[in-house]
Amino acid sequence: MKYFRKALTIGVVLAACMSASAQEQELPVGVVGPFTGPTARIGQDIRNGTEMAIQDATAAGELPVVVDGTPQRLKLVWVDDESSPEKAVKAFQSAVANSDIKLLLNGWHGSVGLALIDIVDSYKMLSFGNLAAPEDIANKINEKHYTHWFKGWPAPRSMSGLYVDAVEDFIAAGKWTPSNKVAAIVVEDSDWGRTWGDAILAALQSKGWDVVSRDVVKADESEFSALLTTYRAKNASFVAFSMNSPASAAAFVKQFYNTGLKALLAADGLGWSSEWYQMTGEASDYVISMDSPRVITDQQREWSQRYHAAYGSDPAPASAGHAYDYTRMLIKGLKAAGTLDRAKLSEALLNQEYRGVWQFYAFAKTAGDHAISPYEVKAGPFMEGFSFPMVQYLGGEAKVVWPEKYRQAEFSAPGE
Structure with a gap:
């Protein structure tokens, strides 16, 4: 009987683990970048930084993250803009139709960001950490009262x-x-x-x-x-x-x-x-x-060494480093919100302050708060805001x- 009970206990535990594993789902997240074309090297850095963030978040127990009651792992879908606004729109629409992406993450070019900001809103989707910097994007946020576009690089006149x-x-x-x-x-x-x-x-x-x-x-x-x-x-x-x-x-x-x-x-x-x-x-x-974060702290040195060991080259912190930090920050925001509801997730991200490897990140709630618009990352001294x-x-x-x-x-x- 003792052995039967032990076997029964082990069976119940295994069944529970299998059940929990079976309940996990994939959350498709579109990652924007110039993965081919004239700035493909930057795109590769964005890809590497994003993947490294997923690996570290998983090792830290931050993934899977419970969203709308279900444990979910992020499935990265590469949205290749090819450094072209027109191609970016097509790639985004293709990712929605073919991969059913639920969120948009990262990004590089200003012209691509301008091409995407309105159409992403029309799909009732949220974009987080896009590095498109032009003030025209901040102006759109101000004029249209957008709450879905988290602008991950301050306007050029701030820098x-x-x-x-x-x-x-x-x-x-x-x-x-x-x-x-x-x-x-x-x-x-x-x-x-x-x-x-x-x-x-x-x-x-x-x-x-x-x-x-x-x-x-x-x-x-x-x-x-x-x-x-x-x-x-x-x-x-x-x-x-x-x-x-x-x-x-x-x-x-x-x-x-x-x-x-x-x-x-x-x-x-x-x-x-x-x-x-x-x-x-x-x-x-x-x-x-004065275009990039630089290796100053011990944490940045350790991160750079791990990056080099994984990818065989030194990181470009502006692309790889920011992609890493914004990916980790999004995961924490998903945990805080516990839902893909755009309004609730937007509020959770807006209220979040995050000390990443490369910057201290906080998004302005109003224009003039160290930013040109709300939902733009705040500029400020090193590790007090976004700066180089x-x-x-x-x-x-x-x-x-x-x-x-x-x-x-x-x-x-x-x-x-």
């Missing part, structure tokens, strides 16, 4: 002006003495590029800089010699660009170097690829950038040179 603050600090501290205050700006032809350019133009002019050229180029442009010759003729001492394509950013840096222009170069977007040095070599020496330190590239390394509190190396003026 690009910091380049000018840093440069002015270098000048005031005697670390750089430019021959004049003549500047040139070049941006890609995208919503991100244009708004970034407008913001840094205003910041430069407010500090007495004469911006002699503001140029817009194709998103995949690779020939900049004519522009750089013009900047040299106008004796520009500061040149700033923003480009999403790693190939375009690297091409500009190399041609800038070959032109021999005696200016400080701010290369926004160069750090979005972990292979920046392989693509630029010594041409990247003395270039500054400035690095300077030198000898194949990117070291933080500003702000002073997190400085890893002294800023070196170009030509030293």
Whole structure:
């Protein structure tokens, strides 16, 4: 009888486990990114970061998550925008029709975000952590009172002006003495590029800089010699660009170097690829950038080492790191809400504050609360809001040179 009872107990436990396992369901979540096309390297980083988050959440016991009374594991559905707004819309509609996605996660391009924000609302779906930054997205949220689009990157005017603050600090501290205050700006032809350019133009002019050229180029442009010759003729001492394509950013840096222009170069977007040095070599020496989180804390170092071990390359924190953090944050939001009801899930995410590996994340409830609109991630100092330190590239390394509190190396003026 004793053995019978023991066997019966084991049988009941196994049956219960099998029953619980059988009740688990898959929750299809669409992950947006440029998985093919001119910025596919960034897409791969987004994919890696998202997958790593799922693995870590599972190991931490955060998955499966109970949603509407049922334990659910996230099934990732890759929504390939191919760096094209039109293709993004088609890929999203295909993911809805063929994979029955319930949520949208991550994303990169501003133009893609603008193309998706309205149509995602029409499907009564929620998008979380999309890194599309243009202010036009914040304006849509304000004008249409959207509550479904969690904008995961602050508007450019909250960020690009910091380049000018840093440069002015270098000048005031005697670390750089430019021959004049003549500047040139070049941006890609995208919503991100244009708004970034407008913001840094205003910041430069407010500090007495004469911006002699503001140029817009194709998103995949690779020939900049004519522009750089013009900047040299106008004796520009500061040149700033923003480009999403790693190939375009690297091409500009190399041609800038070959032109021999005696200016400080701010290369926004160069750090979005972990292979920046392989693509630029010594041409990247003395270039500054403030486009990405940087490895500062022990937690970030440990995460980066695990990423390298898993994927055989260094992470690009702007894409891989943010994708990781927003995926973990979404899972916590699902747990807090306990439902896919859009209003309830939106409220749970809006009320959540999350200290991730790379940022401290909180979404504004009103416009003006460190954000252009509600549902935009709040900008703020390191680990108090969304922000990046400035690095300077030198000898194949990117070291933080500003702000002073997190400085890893002294800023070196170009030509030293």
